[in-house]
Amino acid sequence: MGRCRIKVIMKRSLLIVAILLYFSLAGCVGVYYTALLVLKRSQPSQTWPGYHYALFKQPDFYTGLINADNQPVAEEKVFGGIVSHHFFVEKEIARFFLPLRKQQPKVVVIIGPNHFNAGHNAMLTTQYPYITPWGNLEPDLELSNKLAASGLITVEERPFEKEHSISALVSFVKYTFPDTKLIPIILKKNVSQARLDELVTQLDILLPKDSLVIASVDFSHHSNRVVADFHDEKSLATIQSFDFESLARLEIDSPSSIYATLRFLEKRGAQKTSYFKHLNSATFANNLSSEDVTSYLFAHFIKGKSTTNGAVSVLHFGDMIFNGVVGEMIKNKQDPFQKIAGVEGNFLRGMDAVVANLEGPIAVREQCFSSRPVNFAFSPLVPSLLARNRIGFVNMANNHRLDCGENGVIETQELLTKSHIQFFGNEELGAENYLVKKVADKSLVLLGINTFGMLPEKAQLFLGLIKNLKQRYDYVAVNVHWGVEYNTQPSQEQKDLAHALVDAGADVIIGHHPHVIQPLEIYKEKVIFYSLGNFVSSQNIPATKNGLAAGFIFNDAVKKFYLFPFENSNGSPKLLLYQKTKQFCDHFLKSVTTTEMCSFGL
Numbered sequence: 001m002g003r004c005r006i007k008v009i010m011k012r013s014l015l016i017v018a019i020l021l022y023f024s025l026a027g028c029v030g031v032y033y034t035a036l037l038v039l040k041r042s043q044p045s046q047t048w049p050g051y052h053y054a055l056f057k058q059p060d061f062y063t064g065l066i067n068a069d070n071q072p073v074a075e076e077k078v079f080g081g082i083v084s085h086h087f088f089v090e091k092e093i094a095r096f097f098l099p100l101r102k103q104q105p106k107v108v109v110i111i112g113p114n115h116f117n118a119g120h121n122a123m124l125t126t127q128y129p130y131i132t133p134w135g136n137l138e139p140d141l142e143l144s145n146k147l148a149a150s151g152l153i154t155v156e157e158r159p160f161e162k163e164h165s166i167s168a169l170v171s172f173v174k175y176t177f178p179d180t181k182l183i184p185i186i187l188k189k190n191v192s193q194a195r196l197d198e199l200v201t202q203l204d205i206l207l208p209k210d211s212l213v214i215a216s217v218d219f220s221h222h223s224n225r226v227v228a229d230f231h232d233e234k235s236l237a238t239i240q241s242f243d244f245e246s247l248a249r250l251e252i253d254s255p256s257s258i259y260a261t262l263r264f265l266e267k268r269g270a271q272k273t274s275y276f277k278h279l280n281s282a283t284f285a286n287n288l289s290s291e292d293v294t295s296y297l298f299a300h301f302i303k304g305k306s307t308t309n310g311a312v313s314v315l316h317f318g319d320m321i322f323n324g325v326v327g328e329m330i331k332n333k334q335d336p337f338q339k340i341a342g343v344e345g346n347f348l349r350g351m352d353a354v355v356a357n358l359e360g361p362i363a364v365r366e367q368c369f370s371s372r373p374v375n376f377a378f379s380p381l382v383p384s385l386l387a388r389n390r391i392g393f394v395n396m397a398n399n400h401r402l403d404c405g406e407n408g409v410i411e412t413q414e415l416l417t418k419s420h421i422q423f424f425g426n427e428e429l430g431a432e433n434y435l436v437k438k439v440a441d442k443s444l445v446l447l448g449i450n451t452f453g454m455l456p457e458k459a460q461l462f463l464g465l466i467k468n469l470k471q472r473y474d475y476v477a478v479n480v481h482w483g484v485e486y487n488t489q490p491s492q493e494q495k496d497l498a499h500a501l502v503d504a505g506a507d508v509i510i511g512h513h514p515h516v517i518q519p520l521e522i523y524k525e526k527v528i529f530y531s532l533g534n535f536v537s538s539q540n541i542p543a544t545k546n547g548l549a550a551g552f553i554f555n556d557a558v559k560k561f562y563l564f565p566f567e568n569s570n571g572s573p574k575l576l577l578y579q580k581t582k583q584f585c586d587h588f589l590k591s592v593t594t595t596e597m598c599s600f601g602l
Contacts (some may be wrong), residue, residue, distance in 0.1 A: 051136075052128045052160050054171040055087060059133040064094025065175050071098040076302045078103065079270035080213040080261055082239070084296040085112060085168040089284055092277070093169065096298045097176040099275070105212040107140050107181050108173050109203065111261055112165025112216035113254035114186040121154035122191040123199060126184055128157055130170040137174040140181035143206050152199050153185060160184065165216040165254075187256045196256060200263040215261035219252045219295040220350070222343035224578055225282040226598045228295045230313075230562040231350040233553045236278055236297065237311035242271055243440040246310065251350030265301045272304030288597075289578040310440035311555035312475060315348070315564075317356040317535035318512045318547055320394075322378040324538030326571040330379050336536050337389040339574035340566055347564075347575065348390045351551070352439045355446060356535050357479065357512045358394040358423070361401065361408035362415050368404035376400045377408070383419035397425025397433070397448030398481040398513065424448045425479065433465070436473060443473040444554070451482040451497065459497065463504040470505030475554045478506045483514045483531060486541060490518050490530040502526045507559070508552055516543040522592050525602045527552070527561055538571050547573055548588075560601040563588065 059066060071094075083096045114124065127144055129136040147153050160166060166184040173182065185199075203213065219235055220228035231251040238246045242262055247255045265271060280295035282288050322330060329336050341348045348354055360376025361368070368377050386394070394416065401409060416423050425448025426432035434447040447469070449462055469476050478501050483494050490498075490511075498509050502523050509528045511518065518531035533547040551562035565584040566573045576584065585598040593600045 050128055052126060052130045052157075053167065054130055054132040055164055055167040056171070057131065057133055061087075062090060062094070062133065062171055062175070064091035065098070065172065068094060068098055071095065073102050074099045074274065074300065076274060077210075078212065078274065078300040078302055079268050080215075080265045080301050081275075082215045082217060082258065082261065082297050082299040083169065084218050084298065085165045085216045086218050086281070086294055086296065087164075087168050088281060088294075089279075089296055092279070092284075092296065092298055093172055095277075096275075096300075097172045099300075100212070101176050103210065103212070104177055105180055105210045106208050107143060107183060107211045108177060109183045109185065109207065109211065109213045110166055110169055110173070110216050111185045111187065111213065111257045112163070113257060114159060114163065114188045115165060115253075116159070116162060117188055118159035118163070119154070119156040119188075121156065122188045122195065123153040124156045124159055124186050125153050126157055126160040126166075127155050128160070130167065130174075130182065132171040132174040134171065134174045134178070137170050137180075137182050140183050144183055146206055147183070147199075147202060150198075150202055152195065152202060159186065165257075169214070169216055185260075187254060187260070189254075189256070191256050193259070196260045197263065200260055200267065203264055204267045213261055213264050215254075215257045217252055217254050217257050217297075219297055220280070220346070221251070221253065221294055222292055222346055224291050224575075224581070225280055225288065225293050226562060226564065226581065227347055227575075228280050228282075228293045229599065230315075230551045230553070230564075231346075232278060232280075232295050232297075233560060234311055234313035234350055234352070236276075237308065237553075237555060239297070239299070240273060240276070240306060240308035241310040241440065242266060242306050243310040245440060246352065249350060249352065251346055270301045270303050271306040272302050273299055274302045275300040291577060309556050310442060311553050312437075312439045312442050312444045313351045313553050314353045314355060314444065314477065314551070315351045316477075316510050316529075316532065316550045316552075317354075317391075318532030319357050319359045319515060319534045319537060321359045321376065321534065321537040321539070322382050323360075323376060324571070326536055326538050327379060329571055330381050330385060335385065335389070336572045337385070337391075339572045341389055342575070345389065351390075353393050353437055353444070353446070354389075354391045355393040355395065355477075355479075355510075356391055357398060357481070358396055358412075359398055359400050359512075361404040362412045363404050363408050364411065364415075368408055375403045377404055380415055383415050383421050386421050387419040392420070393422050393424070393435075393437075393446060395425045395446075395448040395479040395481075395512075396423050397450040397479065399450060399452040401425070401450065425450065433462075434469065442554070443475070445469050445473045445476045446479065447476060448479045449481065451480060459500075463500055466501060466504040466506055475507045476505055477508050477510065477552075479510050479512070481513045482511060483518070485514055486516055486543065487514055488516055488518060488543065494530055495521075498528045498530070499523055502528070507554065510550065515539060515541075517546055517548050517588075520588065520592055522602070527559075527602070534568060536571065536573060537568060545569070558601045560599060563598045
């Protein structure tokens, strides 16, 4: 009986190891990581009062540590860093820790997310040792008690039993720093900035000079690598420039952990990076077509000021038409943006601004009288729907703006304002034609122009306005409502106006109204999107079901652009899968630039 049981257990372990090996080689990161957890849980229960455990207690799992060859040693003292807790990249985690082995800090603080929102306080710590393959990693009880006595953090043990933002790293800490002690801190998403600032102040007062403070954070989640790279462009620039205002917007699993770590490093005068490595699970596993990518940052910070400026990140869509099938969805409390937002809404997170063209008024009465052959009036539920999906900026300069008259414009603006949606694009030339978005020390202008019925002299006034704005602000993005509906090529009038707008100072031009995608042009190193097509719409002409989102990153060094093609089904847009995305971008960009995959820089 005993022998049979042993055989069953051995077969089960061998099967799980085989699964791990297969999915690791295949690059199926999500399944691989799940299999790791299955292996951990297949072992006998390990927890009893007084101890926590490293994510894995077998040394063989830590190949990056035990098989390390000639790892360099950090030349300057590292005061803190950022590292992943995704065990799939354990070799990279080892490369983060091993160069620090000569420092031997008295205390290591790990700050990470409270993934399961466990416990009663927003900031928690544990006073149990962690059992690792290389012995126990002991807590610094003296410092831990002082932090707890301040009332900022609470000692709660149960949340740490499953919290991998800590358990994934403790073995690396023990192996690299055999005599160090640990203060682990996990943060809930709702922790306030004021409390984080208090925590940082206490850490700065209490921690010895040789302490090491580490943020245990993973970056973009549950998307393809183009989305991950776009989001990470903003995240990396924000971190390198210590742009605290932008941190809360980032698409990472714990902005609070990054905030606390960077604030501490700022207090210690350590804002310069000596090691800064970014990668994602798709490239790491050579599984470039993965639709479930996680990205990572590994960074060391040393004495010195940051030499990097922040970046402005914008995601732009085309026409939003909330009638027909889409209107019915909204009335039935269905979200037309759910598919394109993706898992946890991640695609529409992480930017400074998400912008789209609002192709008509929003009216409480939802109907208005007009002599126009096509007349739009959208549900008053639309603003809150936009806000929930982080679509915070809308262009109103279009040919349907006055479908409910001037009163409809006023009502639309009032309803948008109540939901904190900003708008631009007034019919009359003036301040309401544009708005200014401040990002750290940079400024972005969003300007709307409706070409329908616009006389040549009005166009000249807009060119003068753009010249003036470019002198006062860093970047000018111009929304233009123009062209011929359903034409897949821009007219000569569109081209002439686009070139004039660039000559006047526009940094990027976003076109809409044709309801179909039109080509992209690079003119004088500025990008012109002649038409992004529909974003949300009930239109049934086949070409109107294909849309394009344009992402752009502006900083001092380079302007970078990303393309996100999608298709609309029953009113709901959804990003194309990898192979179709690649086919689209290869065709769309072949006449203007060479690119590996849906992105290019200027």
